[in-house]
Amino acid sequence: MAPIHRVVVLAVDGVYPFELGIPSRVFEAADGRYEVLTCSVDGRPVRTNSDFSITVEHGPEALRTADTVVIPPFTTTAVTMEVPRAMTQALACVAPGARLVSICTGAFVLAAAGLLDGRPATTHWMVADLFRTWFPQVALDPDVLFIDDGDVLTSAGAASGLDVCLHLIRKDHGSEVANQVARRCIVPPWRDGGQAQYIQHPVPEATASGTATARQWALENLHEPMTLTDLAEHSHMSLRTFARRFTEEVGMSPGRWLIQQRVDRARHLLETTDLPVDEIAGQVGFAGGTSLREHLHTAIGVSPLAYRRTFRGALSPTH
Template sequence: MVLDAAEPHRIAVLLLPPVVGFDASIAPMLFGAAVDDHGDPLYDVVVCGLDEQPVMTTHGYAITPAAGRAALATADTVVVPGTRFPSVRIDGVLTPLVRAALDSIRPGARLVSICTGAFVLAAAGILDDRPATTHWKYAEDLRRLHPRVDIDEDVLFVDDVDVLTSAGLAAGIDLCLHVIRSDHGARVANAVARYCVVPPWREGGQAQFIDRHLPVLDDSSTAATRAWALRHLGGELTVDRLARHAHLSLRTFNRRFREETGQAPGAWIRSRRVDRARELLESRDLPVDEVARLAGLGSGANLRHHLRRGVGMSPSSYRKVYQGV
């Protein structure tokens, strides 16, 4: 989906008690930070509840929504954060009030869940016969309650066009950045990531559980080599060269890299190069072969292959969409 920036896209974040407070803050923070070249907001985000009363969180404080469920009727996108709402988490069913709220969502609106928010969409029947994910710890519960849902607990998020689901906590950030990137391009999404001081891109298919979530700040970490690689994407970045830069054996480097990123070095480099190519296509009028060279993809044919595979567009179509030329 590529949005017309002439009018902010309206997002409603539905809080169901007790809501996971961290999850509830993700969409307002990230979408609220997305602006165009003039500094104007690209999204109009409203946090709503079933009514306008404070909504308890899972950790001892309450959030007062700005609107009630009526806000859902005018939303272009509805985000459901993680929740322990008893009827959906225990029985897999909606209460009449929640059912009425979801029924008020206009046809064609995009639906997004973060973490156990997937239980709400599943209870509504929205995830039947669709691929979806949730936090790995609760995947079996979701599978038991809703056997028609095609659950993959091994990924960070699933984009099924008009319905998107994510794993827990930080994976919600990854999904929101993915949505912003799909709507407005890599440059806007990367600017939001920089503002929020979070990584700009993690593949949706990356594993939820990584043994070493944070790089070990010693000589065995690949963090410095990854930072160096990002500054030299246009150069030769073989796994051998990366391992030498990290002063590690090839075997140790590959193992450390997977532990720290959840990806093989080659796949990680390729993803970063495609992302760099997308930025160049959005912001500069360079020939396709030059974009491919600067991004380290070698040839225009290689760039066309990866871009079609990743976003379903040719480089010229991608540039036209995001530059409007």
């Protein structure tokens, strides 16, 4: 039996109660593989952004024992460019090698402490402009749900905390365990797309003139070659109108969305089948194994073989 992985959640004043509870709810559903503790910077009760405070059982000393530290979000009125002294002292307790995770505005703490300098990161899209102004040294990407940069992970707002915690379980123990946890929490084990689909855009009414029909047709026919013209014809629109409406409704271009769906379908097949890479490529509409490898590496930075080995164990070289 592997040692229990300790997750310590660092709650700060103004914390959002929902996100504060996400690590405990998700990690503790993994059949004893994780232990979750909650602490504050001084061991005192923490004010939430709601009409109540929370009493925590631990002070910053708990951070010394953490394998993973999670900083949940707090109200934007408490966001600052500099780390308060108490927070600096608390972060100094984190052991070298511990994994750091932020949810939403928690990324401001990591950035202000210099822990994101030169690294990719994300935060809630509503505070992305402020974050970029304050911390230009961070490679901010506000379009994704979370970013895994090895020992530092950052996620977007609210439910993306669920996404990053499930991702960590998948990374630590494989997709079978992560899927089981997701079922227990009644959440999807993996959400398609990124923050772009949640950014506030003027979205047209869902009418027969929308692009939903074309998207559904595309998902049912991913194995077939298809062009922007094909998609536009299924929506009975001109190319220009279709591209504009699609981006308004989905938050990304048709081409980018189609590649994303094919990559996601390929990942599912890599996780759940022993099909050769070339066959998977054909089933999801890529020209061949080389094309699938290129798109998968662009999306998640690994080869099909490495991805399959991570989530299904060592397989024969033919896969």
